[in-house]
Amino acid sequence: MTTMKRSTKLKAIEEVAGDRDLMKALMKEALQEVLEGEMSEFLGAERGERTQARGGYRAGYYGRNLVTRIGKLELRVPRDRSGEFSTALFERYARSEKALVAALAEMYVQGVSTRKVKAITEELCGHRFSASAISTINKGLDDALARFAHRQLDETYPYLILDARYERVRDGGVIAHQAVLIALGINWEGKRQVLAVEMANRESQSSWKDFLLRLKERGLSGVEFVVSDDHAGLKKAIREVLTESAWQRCYVHFLRNALDYLPRKADDDCLQELRWIYDRRDIQEAQRDLAAWITKWQGKYPKLVNWVEENIVETLTFYRLPRAHHKHLKSTNMLERLNEEIKRRTLVVRIFPNTESCLRLIRALCVETHETWLEDNRYLNMAFLAEQKKELLRLAA
Template sequence: MLAQAALEAEMTERIGAAKGERSEMRLGYRSGYYGRSLITRVGTLELRVPQDRDGRFSTELFQRYQRSEKALVGTLAEMYVQGVSTRKVKAVTEALCGHSFSASAISSINKSLDEALQAFAERRLSEPFPYLILDARYERVREAGVISSQAVLIVVAVDGEGRRQILGVDLANRESRTSWRDFLLALKERGLFGVEFVVSDDHEGLRQAIREVLPGAFWQRCYVHFLRNALDHLPPRLADDCLQELRWIYDRRE
């Protein structure tokens, strides 16, 4: 079994000698095994984890007290994000790996995901971001057992070296001046500064929010949104030709 072989190889590297090998480079001695069950995507593995006399050996195959493969835990978290019920998650994991996670175990995994998301959403912004890209999309969201369409507001920043990162994501009942203003104000409270240039679509409420919260920043209409909006006014048979013409004009706008 590959997992068992990996454990043995780790121990050999740790003490500098294989099992039963005589070596002047030996750094320690083996001291038996202890059993460990590890739940994976392909079933439950029963492993014999080697120990050393000093009790310092720690495998990289799994963390101390970890009982489930990280990839499996990630799958459970993804199902949670997609709105799959606890009952269905239990059924999927039982069919997938022969183990049914309890509701409390699934809730614990979901809690750690919520904590990681909260830490991301509340992290301090300690460097200037001269460029911002603002956009929104509508997604179906389950809230209190009711599914509705909500606006997902997204702010992507570009630093002085051209590196992009998502500064924040927020939910709103709809895209409006108020929702964007509150979102941008929250980013400023987290430390956002140094904004010189903002790119977005031509949504009037969004533009008003930018003027209010980031009054010193220049604004530019998003090229992709401009093309989409233009094509909305054309019959499908003319779309390809007009798109090429618009791109030609845009590339020579200077």
């Protein structure tokens, strides 16, 4: 019965996804609700609601088009009598959509696209593209993204998360994989921010070092704890540039690496029990469980156990943080989720026509995420870290 329900639901989803007109209608309805909600929040009252908190009145609508990847949507934007209401929906949504369209258009203009790309870009914007049209699209985007990329970092960020992903880019007629270096920070308000997004030919000590130095030039300070994977060049750059910071090796990457030291047919609880070590209350409990794990599996998997003994300490640094922060900072999962969203959007392009178009789209996506995070409630309660630091200073006095 459950399988039948799931199958019916999946079929319905596939039918909706395959019906472009229905998708456009659903998105239009959703965005229209967002606009109405913004107006209600601005006025302090729903339509027709009588309340002392009301700060104004509605005054009809005006039409405005929004270009999306499923076509052009005609929306009705609410007005208020004073003319003070404005919405950020168009600016925020259009930024990454324009970057995506521009990347596809560049592919078409440079003769490296397919008929499918041509159809997509023409449907999105309603006309064919020329080099001058692309230049116009890009200029406004690039100015805004440059301001974001070079802004001064006036706050301190005790937590820093670093990672890279790779995109395929056409460079001089050759398709190459280029690295996208990304840094996220958490400030003392407990809010997440995208601090930097840059391109490099590859991950190396020098590319990561330059990336971190540019962050410091922009004002990055107060970093106490850094999370990343085990990339050798990145580790060296962190030690060289962020000398005061503790380093946490992502435990998820560590467990994936552990598979290299296990036989392919291993089907017991060895790795699951190793993973449980990262859920302990404190370092003492984790070390006791680790010792028991080593004793249990040394005879059966000596290669794995020896490797774990040599490297696991790098993944246990998070235990020096307040317990409430453990699950957020023992891995790079926060950044991995952003990377998944980037991947979902860059797959549409597949191969970028140049480095600039790749960076433009990814930065635009990251700006959207950054702005959403700033509007969200705090991600972490930093009072726990502040209290812990006070206690450590008291004990040291």
